[in-house]
Amino acid sequence: MLGSETMGERDARLYGTHETAARILEDTSIWFIVGLGNNPDRDAYGIARLLQQHGKRIVPIHPRAEVVHGEQGYATIAEAVAAVGKPDVVDLFVRSDRVSPFVDEAIAAGARAVWMQLGVIDEEAAQRAVDAGLDVVMDDCPAIAWRRG
Numbered sequence: 001m002l003g004s005e006t007m008g009e010r011d012a013r014l015y016g017t018h019e020t021a022a023r024i025l026e027d028t029s030i031w032f033i034v035g036l037g038n039n040p041d042r043d044a045y046g047i048a049r050l051l052q053q054h055g056k057r058i059v060p061i062h063p064r065a066e067v068v069h070g071e072q073g074y075a076t077i078a079e080a081v082a083a084v085g086k087p088d089v090v091d092l093f094v095r096s097d098r099v100s101p102f103v104d105e106a107i108a109a110g111a112r113a114v115w116m117q118l119g120v121i122d123e124e125a126a127q128r129a130v131d132a133g134l135d136v137v138m139d140d141c142p143a144i145a146w147r148r149g
Contacts, residue, residue, distance in 0.1 A: 014126040014127060014138055015136075022145065028089050030084070031057065032061050032111070033058055034091065038064075042093070051142060059072075061073065061074055061076065061080055087106070090105070092117060107132045112135065116140075117140070117141055122138075
């Protein structure tokens, strides 16, 4: 979780600020969720439902391309872009060592932001996103950010 006590050692451009997280949550509609499958025991499943409850359209990105919460899934970001258009946010529920190519795909897809969930950290990939003009939130969760207000 981001907090003033941890911001001293973190680059706010890479990890995001409370204001960046709030703006992303407020001013976006279409969230591509990488790693979202139809498994209710996974965090991605619950966060996707929460995003829907806040009026966001979720687009599952998972190799199985399952329908999740009534939304058709796609195996890749590129397939999802071809079907539904560009994302506002690409939300990453993958291990940190798998982040880099998805960030590059988010940039190529024309996303406005990349959100890396709690424990998901890749500063080099985040820097590429920032350099490409995207907002970045890293090592944070929308549910926690909404509670922060």
